[in-house]
Structures are given as structure tokens and as C-alpha cells.
Amino acid sequence: MNWSGIVGVGLFASGLQLAMPTALAAVGEAFSERSGVLNLGLEGMMLGGALGAFTADYYSGSAAVGVFAGVGIGVLLGALKAFLSVTLKTEQVINGIVLVIFVQGVTAFAYEKLFGSGGTQPEIPALHTVRIPGLASIPWVGPVLFEQNVLFYVSLALVPAVWLLLQRTKFGLAVRAVGERPLAADSVAVRVDLVRWLALLVCGAMAGFAGAVLVIGDVSLFGTNVTAGRGWVAIALVIFGRWNPLIVFGGALLFGVMDALQLRIQAASGGSNSGVPYEVFQALPYLLTLAVMVIATVAARRNAQPAALGIPFRKEVIE
Amino acid sequence: MTVAQSSVVLPPFQRRYAQLWTVLVSGGGVVLAFLVGGLLVVIAGGDPLAAFRSMFSGTLGSTFSIGELLVTATPLLIIGLGLALAFRGRVYNIGAEGQLFVGALAGGSLILELHASGTVLIAFAVVAGIVAGALWASVVGYLRARWSVNEVISSLLMNYIGIFGFDYVIRKPLGDPAAGNALASRQLPTSAMLPSVSGLYAHVGIFIALGLVPFVWYAMRATPFGYRIRMMGLNREAAQVAGVNTARLTVVLMALSGGLAGLAGVIQVIGVEGRMDSGISANYGFTAIVVALLGRLSAPGVLAAALLIAFLNVGGQAMSVDNGLPYSIVLAIEGVFVLFVLIADRFGRTR
Numbered sequence: 065m066n067w068s069g070i071v072g073v074g075l076f077a078s079g080l081q082l083a084m085p086t087a088l089a090a091v092g093e094a095f096s097e098r099s100g101v102l103n104l105g106l107e108g109m110m111l112g113g114a115l116g117a118f119t120a121d122y123y124s125g126s127a128a129v130g131v132f133a134g135v136g137i138g139v140l141l142g143a144l145k146a147f148l149s150v151t152l153k154t155e156q157v158i159n160g161i162v163l164v165i166f167v168q169g170v171t172a173f174a175y176e177k178l179f180g181s182g183g184t185q186p187e188i189p190a191l192h193t194v195r196i197p198g199l200a201s202i203p204w205v206g207p208v209l210f211e212q213n214v215l216f217y218v219s220l221a222l223v224p225a226v227w228l229l230l231q232r233t234k235f236g237l238a239v240r241a242v243g244e245r246p247l248a249a250d251s252v253a254v255r256v257d258l259v260r261w262l263a264l265l266v267c268g269a270m271a272g273f274a275g276a277v278l279v280i281g282d283v284s285l286f287g288t289n290v291t292a293g294r295g296w297v298a299i300a301l302v303i304f305g306r307w308n309p310l311i312v313f314g315g316a317l318l319f320g321v322m323d324a325l326q327l328r329i330q331a332a333s334g335g336s337n338s339g340v341p342y343e344v345f346q347a348l349p350y351l352l353t354l355a356v357m358v359i360a361t362v363a364a365r366r367n368a369q370p371a372a373l374g375i376p377f378r379k380e381v382i383e
Numbered sequence: 384m385t386v387a388q389s390s391v392v393l394p395p396f397q398r399r400y401a402q403l404w405t406v407l408v409s410g411g412g413v414v415l416a417f418l419v420g421g422l423l424v425v426i427a428g429g430d431p432l433a434a435f436r437s438m439f440s441g442t443l444g445s446t447f448s449i450g451e452l453l454v455t456a457t458p459l460l461i462i463g464l465g466l467a468l469a470f471r472g473r474v475y476n477i478g479a480e481g482q483l484f485v486g487a488l489a490g491g492s493l494i495l496e497l498h499a500s501g502t503v504l505i506a507f508a509v510v511a512g513i514v515a516g517a518l519w520a521s522v523v524g525y526l527r528a529r530w531s532v533n534e535v536i537s538s539l540l541m542n543y544i545g546i547f548g549f550d551y552v553i554r555k556p557l558g559d560p561a562a563g564n565a566l567a568s569r570q571l572p573t574s575a576m577l578p579s580v581s582g583l584y585a586h587v588g589i590f591i592a593l594g595l596v597p598f599v600w601y602a603m604r605a606t607p608f609g610y611r612i613r614m615m616g617l618n619r620e621a622a623q624v625a626g627v628n629t630a631r632l633t634v635v636l637m638a639l640s641g642g643l644a645g646l647a648g649v650i651q652v653i654g655v656e657g658r659m660d661s662g663i664s665a666n667y668g669f670t671a672i673v674v675a676l677l678g679r680l681s682a683p684g685v686l687a688a689a690l691l692i693a694f695l696n697v698g699g700q701a702m703s704v705d706n707g708l709p710y711s712i713v714l715a716i717e718g719v720f721v722l723f724v725l726i727a728d729r730f731g732r733t734r
Binding site for chain 2: 152167168
């Protein structure tokens, strides 16, 4: 086996691109969970964002319009999740699953109505690679980080911004406070439900953006299972990253490199003719996610998790 | 923990008008489902009345279509009952799809490998399917009970692992080369198939499913086991203090719901497909979540919801074929329906 062909610059470049949607969604989920709301609708938000982005890009011919549409759908779904979890205070696990089922049904219909079923799948043009002059000539790092498409750079800029929002602003402090001690936050006039609403809108925007990055920046087409469980993997990676957006992001990218590695090993070992059944490689990312989540949960126990995660805020109830 | 919780998880049957409200919500939900369906048909450029007519004739119009309705309702009902039990205890198993495939794999492989046939073999296959689904799911239950690993995510991730495992077995070791790209296992001997109901185009699996309804209903309502499940669902810590072994009950609920999903998988193999292929499940493991939630996690409710969803799915196919409308209308209706019930139930609780 030609190892130098497998473990090269291309591995990291494609790995990062592969991981970016999951990583962005995971950062959004971390934000929501830090406010105390478990968002299991993430997969649905990504899927909705992906369809919004695909449709807008397809009809307008502009990737930027597509991205904004994806983010817009994500925010709308974030509002729905906030309405169900924060306003109505329905069970967060249930309303997350319901949100995914709802979006899967509606997107399946909308896509079939807009683009029909069967025949050739419509595609949107792929984004150009933008070489950053100077930086791209740095050996190793250059081709990996500075020879990507525009959305890659936007993503790289967005994640520290989310981290700053959470760690260095008054709003971020409120988010963290309502996720840990909502009663205490309430007693100093922080509007717990409002903060959680806003946190879910941020999460929805990130998930919608993640869906847009997936279809516009990577696969160029839409299918009813285009997200393929990425939203669920992202939720698992939040635990792995111990609810810190930067660690979550880094962990997700690392994960993507491992995913790219297994794809390359699979290709180099003869693809479908290889001795190892290709189903093993297909199942591997999910198995790895599961293993990583279990190890992270066991290692962290409960102390890394926001204390009020999953518990609706009610003033009258003594917790 | 807070006291009041979502009634989709715990129906407030102690309230005076709660049952009336539940009936109203369900009725309203059905009406809404048809209104939304009609609207989507119009959006898709069809005639709603013609669409509904073919839905009804495609499900209730002949003994053949009634049989198809019952065959579709069977896995939904079996899995939905298991999920209702687990969800009542707030053990959120969303891995039923994978458990179904693992159960089907165990039962189907047993039949193909033993080269035997007859009633005893069918019984062995059914037991193998149940045990395989239960073991597969109890891994998730154990992780939750031992280390508080979120069972929603772990059960969902295990779907992929189980289904890819199934794909491998039907492609390689037990694969049928004649099936070509369709990927399927070798055909099962006809003597290993479930007998069909005379006069209906359905297998006897529907009786297994129907037989489970009173059993689950009784267990939930009138046994200490059901009481413990409800206690754990209301407040896990309090149940623990009151002497409920919550760790064990979590594993038991995962195993129970996984076992029933495995049972549904075997029944699909020996009742419908006659071989192992991807056709054994039209997303039944996920649709059963809708069934359990629409049925308010009660056995009679799950029965009604399974029939309704089977009606939508089978009728939707007829509608799609007759009128050239997208089948996905049905998926959208189900999504809107389950969202409506979640919201409406919440308002029922505050009255």
C-alpha cells in the first residue's frame, strides 16, 4: 500500500472540507447546550438549511443567496425549537425528534415538488478554489488551509466569532449563566427564556449555515438524506469537545481527517474489490463517533455538562 | 427536576377533562392531517377529492388492499408498542430501525443456515430475532445505565452500524448472486414462511401484533412493572429513592423495545419478503416513533395510530400511482401531524 499517497497534504485538505458541516453544526449545538437547551433537532435544522441553500442557489445562480437562504431556514427552525422548548416547555428530547421528523417530511415533499423525482438529479455549480496569495505557498499548511473555497474561510472566521460571543460578551455570560444556574441568573434580572430563545436562534443559524456549506461548498446536490446523520454525529462531538466551541470545532475537524483517512485507505486497498468489506468503512465513522462519545462521557462524567441542560426554566418550582 | 412534564410523555389521565381533550386533539389532528394533505395535493397540482378517493379505494377498497393495510400496520404496531413502553419510562430508543434489521438478520440467517423448515424452525427464528434485537438495544441501555451515555444519540448511531452489517451479510456470505444489483439474500424455503390469513392477502403476523396490545395495556396500567416505568418517567431520582432499580429498568426497557423491533424484523422476512433485503423496512423503525407519539404512549392509542399511519402510507402509494402525485405528501402530513399533537397536548395540560 502506498502510504505516502494516503497520508499527504490532500488528506488534510479533503478531511477538513469533509468535516466542516458537522463541525459548524456542532459549534451551534454547543452554544445551545451552554444555554441549557438540548437541541436534538440539529439534524433537521441542517437538512432544512441544506434544502433552502440548494433551492436558492439553483434558482438565483448565486451561492451567496443560497447561503443566506440556508441560514434563514436554520433560524426559522431555531425559532420553532425555541417556541417548543422555551415558550411551551415541552419535553426537549421529544420536541427535538419531532422537529427532525417534521423537517424530513416537509423537505422530502418540497424537493419532490420543486425538482421532481427520478431522472437526473439537478446540480448546482461547485465553488471555485480561492488561493490566498503568499499564505498558500507555505509548505504543508498552505495547501491545507489556504487553497479552499470561500465558504471554508467564512467558516474558519465564524467559529472564533461564536466563541468570542459566548466567552467575551455580556450576552455570552448570560447564556452561560442560564445554562448553569438559571434561578441565580433570574434573580439578577437576566431574562432566562429570552436568552435561551436567542441562543437557539444562533444554533439554528449555525446549523442552517452548516447545511448550506454541505450542499454549496461540497456535494453540489440535494437528497433527502444528504445530511446522513451528520447532525447526530455533531451532537455527540459536543460531548467530546466538553461544550467548548473551540475544542468542539477542533475535535470535529480532527474527526473529519480520520474519516478522510479511512476513505483513502479504502480506495488504496482496491475499493469494492478489497478484502475488507466496504460496509466496514461505511459503518466506521458512526462506530468511531459512538466510541468517542462513550469515552468522553465516561471521562467527563457529569461535571463538564451545563448543569441546567434539558431542564425547562420555571420560576415557581424550586430545583 | 420539575414536576409537570410534557403530556406526550406522560398523558395526564388523572385530570378530569384530560381524556376528552386527548380525544379532541386526536380528532382535530386527523382533520388537520387531511386538510394539510388536501392543501399539499393542491400545491402539487392535483385534485384533492380524487386523491382522497384513491387513498380510500387503495386501502379499504378490496380484500387485497385491506390485507396490505394490515401488513403495513403490523411492524408499526409491534415496534410502536415497545417504544411506547420505553418512552413512558423516558428511555428514548430511536434505534428501532437498526434493531429491526439486526433482528431480521438473526432470524433470516438462522433459517438459511439450518437448512430445515417447519413450525419449530419458525419459532426458533422468531426467538432469535427477538433476542438479537434485544441484545443490540441493551448495549445502549447499559451505556445509559452505567455511565449516563445519552441513549438518543447512541441508539441512533447504532442504526448505521446494524444496517451496514445487514448489508454486508446479504451481499457476501448469504447473498444471492442472481439478485444482481438488487442485493438480497438467498430465498427462504416456503415452508419457513408465516402462514397467511385465509381470505385476506395478509400473513398471521397481524395477530401477533394485535395480541400484544392488551398485554402491553395491562402491563402498563395494572402491574408493578408498569407502575415502576411510570414512576421512572415522572422522576428518575424519586423512583430510585423509592426503591426502583432504575439502572436495571433502563436496560430492560431498551431490551424490550429492541426485542419487539427485532420481532418486527423477523416477521418482515418470513411474512412479507421471503428473503433478506432492504425492502423489509420502509423506514418502519422511525415511523414507529411517530406512531408511539401520536398514540400518546398508550397501547390502544398506538393501535389506532398504527392503523392511521398504515392507512396514510398505503393510501399514499395508491394516490401517487393513480394521480401522479408525489408520495412525499404523506411524509409531510405525518410531520405536521406529530408537531400539531405535541403543541396541542401542551395546551391540554394547562387548561
